[in-house]
């Protein structure tokens with residue numbers, strides 16, 4: 001590591017930079033300068049570090065695709081000037097935003113590492129310092145002049161994950177994220193151990209193309225024993241709806257009732273894309289394995305394989321925004337575009 005290495009910090013908000021409101025005691029985003037002031041260590045890293053706050057800083061519950069677009073455009077603007085990018089973001093919706101960026105930054109050949117913390121940086125027991133310092137080291141890591149991790153990732157506690165494979169799994173422990181269906185890209189202890197065979201290889205001539213259009217006309221329908229026809233139809237008949245993530249049981253199973261089948265079939269015939277996502281965190285949808293998923297196939301539901309709900313939300317918004325054509329979107333949904341799912 002030397003001062004030839006450079007990293008741009010993009011600050012969107014989140015607990016990492018929060019302070020307590022003097023009246024209510026509730027945590028709210030503070031300013032970017034306070035993060036820099038509280039981390040004098042950044043100056044000693046031997047890495048050229050610059051920061052861009054995306055104002056107003058937000059709790060990540062207030063994140064929207066507009067912020068995803070701003071992150072993507074900031075990376076595009078500074079792409080040639082930095083070795084890598086660290087995005088500071090609240091943990092609550094980090095997996096959604098980081099997944100969205102993995103689709104928007106096509107042809108990416110540099111690291112984009114999302115991180116944050118469970119305790120604000122100004123609190124003695126904070127997890128922010130370790131997360132931020134290691135994320136910067138990973139974002140600046142090069143081998144033979146090339147980025148070691150040319151992907152959008154989340155770094156938290158001691159693991160680096162492919163972003164579009166993650167889910168926030170705890171609001172209590174420091175290991176906030178888990179990647180149930182894909183192994184880590186690096187494990188961190190005394191050393192940063194990159195697991196090269198898990199990291200994406202980028203073509204020699206990769207060129208960044210940023211695509212930021214999104215379409216929010218999607219919904220999530222989580223089924224449960226006893227769900228009513230009224231609820232299912234209420235969601236499937238939302239005005240302007242283009243796609244639904246159907247959260248099913250086990251390996252992608254659902255009730256076999258005629259009304260349920262008809263409701264799904266009517267929706268797909270109207271042009272709504274329905275993607276089958278298991279409510280299990282680990283494992284894949286296997287349509288046709290049980291009789292209880294055959295109906296879904298017959299109703300025109302497509303498989304979400306082992307992708308997370310967060311990745312499916314981001315992928316559908318991205319594909320519908322980029323290309324309204326239903327058949328093209330369905331074809332792309334059956335492919336892994338940037339390592340978000342395992343097919344076969």
Ligand code: ASP
Nearest residue numbers: 014015059060090091092
């Ligand atoms: N509510 C916070 C946020 O997502 C939680 C965090 O950052 O950990 O912005």
